[in-house]
Amino acid sequence: MKIFCIGRNYIDHAKELNNPVPSEPMVFMKPPTALVVNNKPFYYPDFSEKIHYEGEIVLRICKNGRAVQPEFAARYYDAVAFGIDFTARDLQEKLKGKGHPWEIAKGFDRSGPLSKWVPLSELNNPQDIHFQLKKNGTVVQDGHTRDLIFSFDTLIVYLSQYFTLQKGDMIFTGTPAGVGPVQIGDVLEGEIEGNAMLTCAIK
Ligand code: ZN
Numbered sequence: 703m704k705i706f707c708i709g710r711n712y713i714d715h716a717k718e719l720n721n722p723v724p725s726e727p728m729v730f731m732k733p734p735t736a737l738v739v740n741n742k743p744f745y746y747p748d749f750s751e752k753i754h755y756e757g758e759i760v761l762r763i764c765k766n767g768r769a770v771q772p773e774f775a776a777r778y779y780d781a782v783a784f785g786i787d788f789t790a791r792d793l794q795e796k797l798k799g800k801g802h803p804w805e806i807a808k809g810f811d812r813s814g815p816l817s818k819w820v821p822l823s824e825l826n827n828p829q830d831i832h833f834q835l836k837k838n839g840t841v842v843q844d845g846h847t848r849d850l851i852f853s854f855d856t857l858i859v860y861l862s863q864y865f866t867l868q869k870g871d872m873i874f875t876g877t878p879a880g881v882g883p884v885q886i887g888d889v890l891e892g893e894i895e896g897n898a899m900l901t902c903a904i905k
Contacts, residue, residue: 714879727857745905760785766867
């Protein structure tokens with residue numbers, strides 16, 4: 703199972719970290735050992751002092767495929783979940799400075815809490831999903847997938863040029879503005895279309 707992640711896929715988030723807006727999708731991956739399911743907690747790792755949350759809509763791949771053509775892209779995903787792309791921002795900044803890959807800052811153990819899946823057929827408008835992340839009860843991120851720089855279909859077409867998509871793969875599609883730090887004792891909650899999807903306590 704592959705877990706793709708897309709960086710800088712919302713203009714407002716690229717700007718808040720002073721990053722340029724990309725002209726093609728920026729792709730990285732997390733290993734399956736990053737996933738945390740069933741609302742289990744996140745344990746603050748001792749190798750970082752600056753863990754940031756990034757609330758994201760995650761897309762589930764439902765069909766194997768490669769070199770998918772745009773007109774067929776929508777057939778390759780069937781459900782979404784709420785995910786958190788935890789990032790060791792201090793490590794990432796160091797690695798970025800050296801021009802090195804980000805893997806340890808983004809793919810470490812338990813860096814990817816994931817909610818249950820919602821079939822797209824149960825959403826009013828699968829092309830414009832509203833999602834929010836709350837920290838200790840306060841909304842800190844509020845996103846609409848209509849604001850994605852690279853849409854779900856575009857991501858399927860792009861990724862499948864390089865990687866064979868397999869049923870069960872997933873894509874963390876990027877985070878909107880409002881990323882920030884967590885501390886031990888915080889509780890994060892993710893919502894999709896106003897429905898509680900994910901709870902994640904920081905321990
Ligand atoms: Zn992210």
